[in-house]
Amino acid sequence: MNQPFTDLQTRDLQYVWHPCSQMKDYETFPPIVITKGQGVWLYDEQGQRYLDAVSSWWVNLFGHANPRISQVLSEQAFILEHTIFANFTHEPAIRLAEKLVALTPNGLQKVFFADNGSSAIEVALKMSFQYHMQTGKSAKKRFLALTDAYHGETIGALSVGGVGLYNDIYQPLLLDTVRAKGPDCFRCPFQEEPASCHAPCSQFVEEQLKAHHQDLTAVIIEPLIQAAAGMKMYPPVYLKRLRALCTQYDVHLIADEIAVGFGRTGTLFACEQADITPDFMCLSKGLTGGYLPLSVVVTTNEIYSAFYDDYGTMRAFLHSHSYSGNTLACRVALEVLTIFEEEPVMEMIQRKGQWMRALAMTAFNEMPYVGEYRQIGLVGAIELVADRATKEPFASEARIGYQIYQRALAKGLLLRPLGNVLYFMPPYIISEEDMRMMIATAKEAIEQFFHERGEYIG
Numbered sequence: 001m002n003q004p005f006t007d008l009q010t011r012d013l014q015y016v017w018h019p020c021s022q023m024k025d026y027e028t029f030p031p032i033v034i035t036k037g038q039g040v041w042l043y044d045e046q047g048q049r050y051l052d053a054v055s056s057w058w059v060n061l062f063g064h065a066n067p068r069i070s071q072v073l074s075e076q077a078f079i080l081e082h083t084i085f086a087n088f089t090h091e092p093a094i095r096l097a098e099k100l101v102a103l104t105p106n107g108l109q110k111v112f113f114a115d116n117g118s119s120a121i122e123v124a125l126k127m128s129f130q131y132h133m134q135t136g137k138s139a140k141k142r143f144l145a146l147t148d149a150y151h152g153e154t155i156g157a158l159s160v161g162g163v164g165l166y167n168d169i170y171q172p173l174l175l176d177t178v179r180a181k182g183p184d185c186f187r188c189p190f191q192e193e194p195a196s197c198h199a200p201c202s203q204f205v206e207e208q209l210k211a212h213h214q215d216l217t218a219v220i221i222e223p224l225i226q227a228a229a230g231m232k233m234y235p236p237v238y239l240k241r242l243r244a245l246c247t248q249y250d251v252h253l254i255a256d257e258i259a260v261g262f263g264r265t266g267t268l269f270a271c272e273q274a275d276i277t278p279d280f281m282c283l284s285k286g287l288t289g290g291y292l293p294l295s296v297v298v299t300t301n302e303i304y305s306a307f308y309d310d311y312g313t314m315r316a317f318l319h320s321h322s323y324s325g326n327t328l329a330c331r332v333a334l335e336v337l338t339i340f341e342e343e344p345v346m347e348m349i350q351r352k353g354q355w356m357r358a359l360a361m362t363a364f365n366e367m368p369y370v371g372e373y374r375q376i377g378l379v380g381a382i383e384l385v386a387d388r389a390t391k392e393p394f395a396s397e398a399r400i401g402y403q404i405y406q407r408a409l410a411k412g413l414l415l416r417p418l419g420n421v422l423y424f425m426p427p428y429i430i431s432e433e434d435m436r437m438m439i440a441t442a443k444e445a446i447e448q449f450f451h452e453r454g455e456y457i458g
């Protein structure tokens with residue numbers, strides 16, 4: 001860390017403003033210049049390699065520079081890279097939409113293309129609102145979202161987000177959103193066990209629906225895992241209950257599967273585990289296996305029909321992005337879905353999930369400062385606490401996660417924690433040997449950090 005910056009690092013810091021970063025931190029911790037990726041590994045200028053345990057912000061499924069995906073991308077680039085998507089179309093988008101309708105829960109039948117996760121959220125919010133305006137329910141103008149929700153960074157998406165770190169300062173700009181306390185299984189106020197839980201905490205969202213349903217157009221939720229909040233996991237029964245409540249109160253359900261879609265939770269979509277169909281499903285991240293920005297909103301014929309009329313009635317959904325339905329991205333997404341069809345991907349996720357659980361339980365369960373290890377599918381999370389008995393959290397100013405992250409990087413592991421939560425979300429192709437390295441190195445980094453603080457007694 002005390003080495004002089006390389007030429008590329010110096011030029012980066014002169015010209016580039018990085019996402020989700022305090023740029024002053026980079027003075028002592030310069031950006032790592034990645035020159036090559038292969039499988040789960042990223043290589044820097046010095047040839048040091050890092051195991052990408054976070055799938056490069058949750059997007060990568062089948063490894064970096066995957067030969068099969070790179071091949072079709074390159075072929076497509078010589079045929080057609082992109083075309084205007086109003087009045088024009090292309091086979092990759094058509095085939096992709098067809099497959100998505102076949103794979104998503106029953107009843108989702110129309111695919112609207114956008115180009116990143118936040119825009120998909122904006123699309124779903126706008127569609128839900130406009131649907132109600134055009135079906136004689138113009139009082140329905142507000143959204144209901146959960147505490148600790150994360151749906152992206154654009155103004156509409158931030159409005160339904162509930163992570164203060166990202167949205168506090170923008171409060172004056174945000175939509176007036178109804179907020180309900182979400183599930184909090186690690187610190188469950190009802191002392192339920194996940195296996196036998198009947199989601200008594202759904203009463204919070206029920207109370208808000210009861211009070212506000214006449215004003216509410218949609219409830220938006222991250223199914224099974226509130227990811228950015230620190231991989232907060234909750235059982236399918238909550239989703240099932242929420243679906244029933246939304247139907248009862250005539251409010252749309254928007255399932256934001258941007259982080260959890262495409263196998264992450266052990267089923268192709270998280271909603272499957274609750275056997276529900278939302279009114280809108282937003283997908284992005286894994287959709288292109290981590291290759292290109294693309295997102296979709298999949299919705300029902302009923303919603304689509306409320307927009308379908310003669311032009312003069314002005315009921316159309318006049319939303320677009322320059323790169324809507326980008327051909328290269330659609331071609332890559334199609335290949336990703338073909339991999340799911342042709343390879344036993346879901347079995348692989350099950351098997352690797354079992355290895356990960358066994359390794360992680362042994363490594364972390366008895367460690368001081370580990371409040372809990374939790375896992376769904378191929379997402380595992382360690383919640384660090386100042387006191388195991390009371391579950392008292394570490395103060396966020398202590399930046400515990402950030403310091404462990406730096407130590408893990410020096411050992412060749414890319415973790416990037418969320419506050420006090422370290423998590424593993426590796427590409428599905430990770431080998432057993434690399435998974436062992438990932439768990440062992442994370443443990444070493446945690447131990448080293450607490451040793452250095454002079455506190456470690458384990």
Ligand SMILES: *Cc1c(COP(=O)(O)O)cnc(C)c1O
Pocket residue numbers: 116117118119121150151152153222227228256257258259284285
């Ligand atoms: C990442 C994410 C988004 C936003 O997607 P971007 O492509 O980063 O705009 C929205 N919702 C969830 C659940 C996410 O994890």
